[in-house]
Amino acid sequence: MSRQPTDRQLVEMACQVRERAYAPYSHFPVGAALLGRSGQVYTGCNVENASYPLATCAERTAITKAVSEGECEFEAIAVITATGATPCGACRQVLREFGGPNGDLRVIVADTDGHIRTFTIAELLPAGFTPDQLG
Numbered sequence: 001m002s003r004q005p006t007d008r009q010l011v012e013m014a015c016q017v018r019e020r021a022y023a024p025y026s027h028f029p030v031g032a033a034l035l036g037r038s039g040q041v042y043t044g045c046n047v048e049n050a051s052y053p054l055a056t057c058a059e060r061t062a063i064t065k066a067v068s069e070g071e072c073e074f075e076a077i078a079v080i081t082a083t084g085a086t087p088c089g090a091c092r093q094v095l096r097e098f099g100g101p102n103g104d105l106r107v108i109v110a111d112t113d114g115h116i117r118t119f120t121i122a123e124l125l126p127a128g129f130t131p132d133q134l135g
Contacts, residue, residue, distance in 0.1 A: 004039050007118070010078035011110045013043055018058070018080055021045035025052065031080050032058035034066055037073040042066040059091040063098060074098050076106035084111030086124060095121045096128040103128065 005013070010033045018031025023046055030046040044061025059079060066074070077095065079087060086109050087095060099105035103122025110116045122128070 004035065004075070005033075005041060007076070007078065007106075007108050007116065010035060010041065010076060010108060011080060011116060013041055014058075014078040014080040014110070015112075017043040017045045021058070022047045024048060025050070025055075028081065030058040030085075032062040032077055034059075034062040034077045035075045036066055036071040037075055038071055040066075040069075040071060042069070042071070057088060057091050059087050060094050063094055072098060073100075074105055076108060078108040078110060080110040080112065082112050084109055084115055084117065086119070089125075092121065092125040093128060096125050096130060101130075101132075103130075 013033035014031040018029050021029030023029045025048050032044045034042045042062045042065045044058045044065060046058045048055040095105060096103060099121035103120055105121040107119045107121055107124055108116060
């Protein structure tokens with residue numbers, strides 16, 4: 001099995017896919033690189049639409065790609081924006097779904113100047129709605 005990427009390598013992968021973002025309306029490209037427990041990395045970028053609510057965030061693109069390939073357990077996700085913005089509320093909820101029972105998924109947030117902050121999804125979405133609450 002090959003060595004898992006470092007946080008910086010995940011940020012670099014997110015930076016590369018950010019270049020493919022389709023953001024003609026917000027002009028706010030976002031890239032994400034999601035590390036599966038298998039060691040596989042799934043990337044995603046935001047894809048906007050003239051009907052604004054139909055836009056898809058980079059984080060949800062990466063999750064959807066991973067799940068469609070059969071991976072549902074994750075170690076970390078790196079997200080890069082020009083400003084170092086953290087994932088939106090919808091993405092936080094989707095990431096929490098796959099963040100493990102304790103919400104220990106690492107969320108690595110970077111800006112284009114090289115600043116990096118790391119959170120757990122539980123820190124970004126305290127008291128989030130989780131599958132165990134369905135009864």
